[in-house]
Amino acid sequence: MSDALLEVRGLQVGYGGIHAVKGIDFHVAPGELVALIGSNGAGKTTALKSLAGLIAPAAGHIHYDGKSLTKIPAHLRVSLGIALVPEGRGVFARLSVAENLLMGAYSRCDQYEIDEDLARMYTLFPRLVERRDQLSGTLSGGEQQMLAMARALMSRPRLLMLDEPSMGLAPLMVKKIFETIQQVASQGMSILLVEQNARLALQVATRGYVMEGGAITLSGVSSELLGSDAVQRAYLGG
Amino acid sequence: MEIFLQQIINGLVQGSVYALVALGYTMVYGILGLINFAHGEVVMVGAMLALSALTAMIGWGLSPLLALPLSLILAMAGCMLLGYGIERIAYRPLRHAPRLAPLITAIGVSIVLQNLAMMIWGREYHAFPQLIANQSHHIAGAIINDIQIIIIIMALVIMLALMAVVHRTRLGRAMRAVAENQHAAQLMGVDVNRVISVTFMLGSALAAIAGLMVSVNYGLAHYYMGFLLGLKAFTAAVLGGIGNLRGAMLGGLLLGLIESLGAGYIGDLTGGFMGSQYQDVFAFFVLIAVLVFRPSGLLGERLAERA
Numbered sequence: 296m297s298d299a300l301l302e303v304r305g306l307q308v309g310y311g312g313i314h315a316v317k318g319i320d321f322h323v324a325p326g327e328l329v330a331l332i333g334s335n336g337a338g339k340t341t342a343l344k345s346l347a348g349l350i351a352p353a354a355g356h357i358h359y360d361g362k363s364l365t366k367i368p369a370h371l372r373v374s375l376g377i378a379l380v381p382e383g384r385g386v387f388a389r390l391s392v393a394e395n396l397l398m399g400a401y402s403r404c405d406q407y408e409i410d411e412d413l414a415r416m417y418t419l420f421p422r423l424v425e426r427r428d429q430l431s432g433t434l435s436g437g438e439q440q441m442l443a444m445a446r447a448l449m450s451r452p453r454l455l456m457l458d459e460p461s462m463g464l465a466p467l468m469v470k471k472i473f474e475t476i477q478q479v480a481s482q483g484m485s486i487l488l489v490e491q492n493a494r495l496a497l498q499v500a501t502r503g504y505v506m507e508g509g510a511i512t513l514s515g516v517s518s519e520l521l522g523s524d525a526v527q528r529a530y531l532g533g
Numbered sequence: 534m535e536i537f538l539q540q541i542i543n544g545l546v547q548g549s550v551y552a553l554v555a556l557g558y559t560m561v562y563g564i565l566g567l568i569n570f571a572h573g574e575v576v577m578v579g580a581m582l583a584l585s586a587l588t589a590m591i592g593w594g595l596s597p598l599l600a601l602p603l604s605l606i607l608a609m610a611g612c613m614l615l616g617y618g619i620e621r622i623a624y625r626p627l628r629h630a631p632r633l634a635p636l637i638t639a640i641g642v643s644i645v646l647q648n649l650a651m652m653i654w655g656r657e658y659h660a661f662p663q664l665i666a667n668q669s670h671h672i673a674g675a676i677i678n679d680i681q682i683i684i685i686i687m688a689l690v691i692m693l694a695l696m697a698v699v700h701r702t703r704l705g706r707a708m709r710a711v712a713e714n715q716h717a718a719q720l721m722g723v724d725v726n727r728v729i730s731v732t733f734m735l736g737s738a739l740a741a742i743a744g745l746m747v748s749v750n751y752g753l754a755h756y757y758m759g760f761l762l763g764l765k766a767f768t769a770a771v772l773g774g775i776g777n778l779r780g781a782m783l784g785g786l787l788l789g790l791i792e793s794l795g796a797g798y799i800g801d802l803t804g805g806f807m808g809s810q811y812q813d814v815f816a817f818f819v820l821i822a823v824l825v826f827r828p829s830g831l832l833g834e835r836l837a838e839r840a
Contacts (some may be wrong), residue, residue, distance in 0.1 A: 349716055373722035385717030387710050398710050401703070402722030450722065 299358075300325045300485050301346070301454055306355035308338075308345045315341040317509035318355065323454065323487050327482040330496035330517065331489045332530060333506035335387055339489040340382050342506075343458050345469060346487075347379040348372045359454070374402040376453035380460065384443040388432030392423055395431050395442055399449025409449070416445040419475065436469030444475065455479065456487045493530035497521045505530075535674030541790065546681045546750065548789020549688035553743040555773065555781035557736030563712045563776040564732050566632070572638035572740060573617055573763015574646035575612050579821045580748040580758065581654050581742030584661060597664035608741040615731055616737025625726070642783035643760075650756040651706065658755045661748045687777030691742065692782050695735070699778060708732060710774075730790035761813065765792075768820040774833025783831060791815050 299322040308316040316338040323329045332341050339510060346357060348369030357364040359375060367375070387395050396416055398408045417424045420441045426434060431442060440460055443451045447455060448478075457476065461469045469492075476498050480486050490496035497517040498502050505513035505526060520526050554576055561569045586604035591597065623642045626633045669678045671719035699705035710718040711728045719725055747762065748754040765788065774785025823830060 347720060349719065368725045369719040369726075370722050373720065379720050381717060381720060385714055385720065387713050387717065389713055390706065390709055394706055394709075397703075398718075398721045398723075401707065446721070505608060 302358040304356040307353040319511045320468045328486045328500045330500035330503040332493040337506040338509040378452035379449045379456040380443045382458040386431045386439045395426045399446035458489045483495040538675035540793045544790035544793030548555040548786035551769040552782045552785025553739045555770040555785045558770040559781040571642035573759035575740040576744040577759030579608045579744030580754045582611045583745045609614045609738045612737040613734040614740035616733040661752045765816045774830025780832035
């Protein structure tokens with residue numbers, strides 16, 4: 296376990312006295328797709344935000360690539376290879392699609408390779424090509440989710456964190472997004488996927504953690520979790 | 534017709550100055566949602582710094598053609614430092630405070646700067662030295678002088694340059710990203726505090742230029758000159774749609790024209806009952822009218838789009 300890319304120990308995060316995350320342990324190994332599932336308000340988003348550096352944890356350790364992240368501000372975590380696609384996507388509505396993608400490469404200065412990556416994103420998400428000069432606020436929800444993912448990939452992350460990528464999307468679009476997630480994972484990217492849609496998440500993930508009321512109550516290989524009675528009852532409507 | 538053309542020229546000159554100052558208000562508002570009421574005082578400090586630098590340099594026997602741009606650069610540098618300091622000391626600690634707190638602080642900063650300036654430069658009006666042969670040109674009966682031409686052209690060039698920075702550079706993209714969503718910008722690797730500092734510094738540099746323009750044009754500088762100018766530039770920013778750069782430029786030029794035409798014709802319109810001393814009334818009449826009939830300003834977006 297010491298060779299994990301991300302290792303979280305006893306993480307506690309709170310907003311003004313309320314502890315949304317009450318001491319959780321989990322890890323993501325290189326090249327692994329790990330799902331963090333749980334109902335609304337379980338503390339999943341809060342946990343991700345503290346990994347990205349947007350909220351300071353109250354206690355616990357976050358180790359990334361063997362180093363402690365605790366004292367590193369959010370904007371410097373990107374160049375370490377950590378990218379978060381936030382809940383609600385966080386697309387810059389008044390910037391064009393191309394400008395959003397360039398924002399993703401903000402912390403890089405290898406202009407030639409940035410151009411190459413731009414081209415790669417347009418192949419991975421052909422929908423974005425036709426809309427490249429359009430203001431991102433005019434895109435549909437699904438297109439915005441694609442843009443947010445492409446933008447995160449533009450930073451060349453080693454750990455991609457996705458917060459509720461299926462939220463508010465039509466089933467067909469959800470399918471498309473998850474196909475892309477699998478595609479990115481198959482290229483060796485480490486992914487931490489937060490989802491309310493447990494079945495969907497566990498179908499693509501190698502392992503999963505179940506979060507309830509700020510704590511991790513269950514963990515294991517995806518197929519085991521999918522088969523477990525507790526998960527069936529609570530999240531899969533079985 | 535001569536009067537009309539003359540008022541248009543005067544309006545464009547004054548409007549150029551308003552536009553430069555309004556840009557400072559609107560950039561800060563766009564990023565922080567804060568009305569930096571101390572911005573007018575930065576204009577005044579710019580004028581005063583330029584005056585002091587100019588007087589000293591002329592005293593050393595420097596040629597005016599060299600002293601003028603040098604003192605402008607010094608004033609810009611001084612104002613950038615001041616703008617940085619204002620944000621760092623007065624606004625940053627209140628970043629997450631209720632909106633009223635930074636607003637009141639802004640007024641406090643404004644009073645502090647006015648009084649500091651009064652202590653340093655005194656209460657009297659300073660005559661701005663006439664340095665360049667200011668030739669007058671006649672166009673269709675109206676008069677425009679060299680200084681006015683320089684002001685209009687310089688303001689135009691600066692505004693175009695600013696638009697290029699905001700829309701074509703990495704820094705500009707970061708500024709627009711921070712203005713829209715600070716958290717998301719951080720996730721892209723943007724140092725939000727740095728971008729905010731740079732924004733204040735850019736706005737303050739424009740303020741310094743505007744301060745020098747006003748002083749050279751009227752031949753006067755005074756510790757209180759920033760107050761009314763600041764209010765009017767704020768009005769211009771609101772008129773154009775606060776937070777919108779093109780709006781600030783349009784609002785500035787329009788306000789200059791409205792004021793100047795208003796002052797030129799109010800005598801005729803009221804049968805001589807009111808004179809051009811009522812010039813200042815127009816700006817605030819415009820402010821009230823905009824707030825009542827189109828609070829989002831001419832180019833401002835509807836509020837629904839911001840959500």
